[in-house]
Amino acid sequence: MFLCVIRAEKDRVAKEQREKGLKTKKSFFSFSGSAAIKEEAAASAEPEDEREDQDEIDALLLSSKKLEAQRREMEQLQVSLTSAQIFFKRTDVDT
Numbered sequence: 001m002f003l004c005v006i007r008a009e010k011d012r013v014a015k016e017q018r019e020k021g022l023k024t025k026k027s028f029f030s031f032s033g034s035a036a037i038k039e040e041a042a043a044s045a046e047p048e049d050e051r052e053d054q055d056e057i058d059a060l061l062l063s064s065k066k067l068e069a070q071r072r073e074m075e076q077l078q079v080s081l082t083s084a085q086i087f088f089k090r091t092d093v094d095t
Contacts, residue, residue: 006060013057 006057006064010057010061013054
């Protein structure tokens with residue numbers, strides 16, 4: 001569930017960035033000197049809030065991947081320990 005929310009948010013942010021890229025793209029022949037360079041640089045610069053949001057999304061994605069890896073590791077450990085019980089049965093307890 002949590003991964004789906006993060007993935008949806010990441011897709012939404014990527015879509016917004018693509019749309020912004022399409023809006024700010026200029027054709028090759030529309031170059032008009034240093035004013036065009038300054039305008040393009042200002043348009044391509046990300047606002048601080050968007051950069052922070054992207055950093056938070058990246059941190060959440062990384063955390064979710066780490067948690068998923070730890071979950072898989074614990075599941076494998078549980079299976080291993082359960083399997084090892086066959087070889088190390090307790091003889092002092094009546095079962």
